[in-house]
Amino acid sequence: MGAASPQAPALAGTWCRLHPLSPLARVGISLGVIVAAVGIPTVSGGQASSGGLGDLIVVVAVALLAMGTAVVSWLVTRWRVVGDELQIDTGLIYRQSLRFPLRRVQAVDIVAPLTARLLGLAEVRVISAGTGHHQHGRLAYLSNQDAAAVRAQLLALAHGLAAETPEPPALPLFRVDNGRLIAASLLRGAWLVVLVLVAVVVILAAVSPAGAGTAAGRGGTEAAASLLSGIVTGVLALGLDVARSVNGDFDFTIGEAPDGLRLRRGLLQKRHETIPYGRVQAVRLIQPLLWRPFGWARVELDVARQPEARGQGEARQLAHLLAPVATMEQARWLIGRVAPGAPATLTRSGAPPRRALVRAPLMYHYLSIWHDQRWLVTQTGRVRPATVIVPLEKVQSIRLSSGPLLRLLRLANLRVDTAGRRWVGEALCRDQAEAAALVDQLSELARRARRLSW
Amino acid sequence: MEYRRPSPRMWIARQTVLGLSSLLLAAIVGTAGVILWGGRGGLIGIGVCLALAAATWFVERGRYRSWGYLERDEDLVVRRGLVFHRLTVVPFGRMQFVDVTAGPVDRLFDLATVQLHTAAAATDARIPGLRSADAAQLRDRLAALGEARTSGI
Numbered sequence: 001m002g003a004a005s006p007q008a009p010a011l012a013g014t015w016c017r018l019h020p021l022s023p024l025a026r027v028g029i030s031l032g033v034i035v036a037a038v039g040i041p042t043v044s045g046g047q048a049s050s051g052g053l054g055d056l057i058v059v060v061a062v063a064l065l066a067m068g069t070a071v072v073s074w075l076v077t078r079w080r081v082v083g084d085e086l087q088i089d090t091g092l093i094y095r096q097s098l099r100f101p102l103r104r105v106q107a108v109d110i111v112a113p114l115t116a117r118l119l120g121l122a123e124v125r126v127i128s129a130g131t132g133h134h135q136h137g138r139l140a141y142l143s144n145q146d147a148a149a150v151r152a153q154l155l156a157l158a159h160g161l162a163a164e165t166p167e168p169p170a171l172p173l174f175r176v177d178n179g180r181l182i183a184a185s186l187l188r189g190a191w192l193v194v195l196v197l198v199a200v201v202v203i204l205a206a207v208s209p210a211g212a213g214t215a216a217g218r219g220g221t222e223a224a225a226s227l228l229s230g231i232v233t234g235v236l237a238l239g240l241d242v243a244r245s246v247n248g249d250f251d252f253t254i255g256e257a258p259d260g261l262r263l264r265r266g267l268l269q270k271r272h273e274t275i276p277y278g279r280v281q282a283v284r285l286i287q288p289l290l291w292r293p294f295g296w297a298r299v300e301l302d303v304a305r306q307p308e309a310r311g312q313g314e315a316r317q318l319a320h321l322l323a324p325v326a327t328m329e330q331a332r333w334l335i336g337r338v339a340p341g342a343p344a345t346l347t348r349s350g351a352p353p354r355r356a357l358v359r360a361p362l363m364y365h366y367l368s369i370w371h372d373q374r375w376l377v378t379q380t381g382r383v384r385p386a387t388v389i390v391p392l393e394k395v396q397s398i399r400l401s402s403g404p405l406l407r408l409l410r411l412a413n414l415r416v417d418t419a420g421r422r423w424v425g426e427a428l429c430r431d432q433a434e435a436a437a438l439v440d441q442l443s444e445l446a447r448r449a450r451r452l453s454w
Numbered sequence: 455m456e457y458r459r460p461s462p463r464m465w466i467a468r469q470t471v472l473g474l475s476s477l478l479l480a481a482i483v484g485t486a487g488v489i490l491w492g493g494r495g496g497l498i499g500i501g502v503c504l505a506l507a508a509a510t511w512f513v514e515r516g517r518y519r520s521w522g523y524l525e526r527d528e529d530l531v532v533r534r535g536l537v538f539h540r541l542t543v544v545p546f547g548r549m550q551f552v553d554v555t556a557g558p559v560d561r562l563f564d565l566a567t568v569q570l571h572t573a574a575a576a577t578d579a580r581i582p583g584l585r586s587a588d589a590a591q592l593r594d595r596l597a598a599l600g601e602a603r604t605s606g607i
Binding site for chain 1: 528529535537538539540541542543544545547548572573574576577578579
């Protein structure tokens with residue numbers, strides 16, 4: 001598994017190509033979709049035979065083009081690990097030379113989409129901090145053993161250990177029950193919207209027969225029909241979303257290894273993520289409205305990352321979950337593991353003064369803060385409480401702001417930024433004097449925490 | 455400790471820009487008023503423009519006065535805002551890089567803006583209206599402090 005291992009000479013500093021089957025794995029799914037989309041109507045004889053032949057030619061051409069692009073991309077991509085740097089050279093027309101200093105590695109993920117899994121391949125994704133290029137280091141694809149070896153070595157180097165250090169074993173920490181995961185995914189606030197719409201349709205349908213002949217009656221029926229089609233589309237989209245989240249978080253397990261937390265999840269596409277200790281920028285606990293009767297919560301975790309260059313889908317995938325769904329007890333225990341000493345939920349003792357009700361009537365009952373030498377915990381939310389835990393040693397800047405209304409009430413908002421870019425520790429509507437004192441206190445505590453950690 | 459303020463030149467620059475643009479606006483509105491409604495319309499148009507300019511002048515003065523920055527032992531504090539007060543504290547150890555920018559008007563008045571960047575996107579620490587030499591000095595000082603106190607993300 002070490003640098004001397006015969007499967008991966010790239011780890012010893014020799015330029016290597018990715019696995020020869022990578023083009024196939026890369027094209028696989030999209031090719032299947034294209035063939036199915038154009039091929040099935042052709043074969044089933046839905047169209048004239050001449051049109052069918054034309055379609056077939058198009059399919060073959062597209063397939064060849066996609067395959068050719070993938071092969072060329074495979075041919076021009078090389079990678080290696082030299083010293084404490086991962087180097088990737090890629091691109092036919094625009095040459096790109098990517099360098100990832102391993103000291104800045106925030107997390108290493110192994111992702112195996114369905115086609116890659118069938119071929120025994122996996123992608124290694126290196127998430128590193130820092131500005132400049134908007135890219136993560138992606139090695140798509142390596143054989144499963146190579147991927148594991150690469151991850152082990154990158155993490156060892158990221159921790160400043162010798163490259164040959166074998167991957168330490170992980171102790172199972174927590175696993176999510178699949179039944180509960182499915183139930184929790186189905187319980188979404190969006191269903192309430194669907195219910196309301198259905199009620200509207202029913203009312204419209206009930207009202208319209210009364211004046212069936214009149215223009216108003218017809219208008220009602222038409223409105224109901226268009227609403228109905230809207231509802232069907234909405235439900236389909238919602239169903240897809242549920243399926244995607246179940247697929248993504250299926251068989252969720254967390255292991256604790258000396259080099260970090262190991263997360264495994266996925267039904268069709270397997271993901272294997274490792275988050276080194278000390279790279280956690282913030283932890284968040286959410287209790288969605290519909291989950292509260294069951295006492296469930298979701299725990300998320302943030303590492304430093306570049307601004308997402310790609311779409312929302314990708315960003316969503318990159319969010320690290322500590323638990324897609326857990327009981328409050330489990331959530332407390334998990335938070336105790338990653339943020340020892342920080343409370344998972346806050347009491348009203350950290351609530352802002354009562355006059356904040358004027359500024360935040362809907363949010364007031366959740367607003368609260370707490371801090372000690374190491375953690376700042378803030379709670380916000382209108383219909384569902386969201387608790388954000390920020391390690392003070394990770395604080396990037398502290399902001400104090402107040403508008404005219406807040407000043408009139410002698411209140412101010414305090415925000416604490418980290419490099420995670422996702423969540424901000426928000427202490428809203430605090431007393432002005434308290435907030436000003438808190439700024440000084442928190443910067444002092446953050447300074448001390450940084451000293452200790454360095 | 456006292457907050458340090460942007461250079462008074464910044465106020466001169468703001469006033470010059472405000473004065474010239476409101477004169478131009480008054481001329482256009484006045485001419486249009488004269489053409490459409492005669493001499494009285496022109497006078498009213500010019501009057502409205504000047505009143506707007508005066509109101510803007512007061513707001514701009516308040517905004518100019520609200521800017522301030524403080525270099526402490528371990529961090530930089532920037533405050534700003536007339537209606538919405540904002541205060542940002544950036545520890546020197548968290549600075550990723552420091553930018554000095556100067557637009558065309560700024561360059562005319564020998565001014566520059568110093569901006570601090572941290573690893574967090576939300577950080578907004580900007581000090582406008584410094585003399586170019588002061589800005590360069592501040593940048594070097596901040597860079598040196600950042601270098602000395604830098605800590606890992």
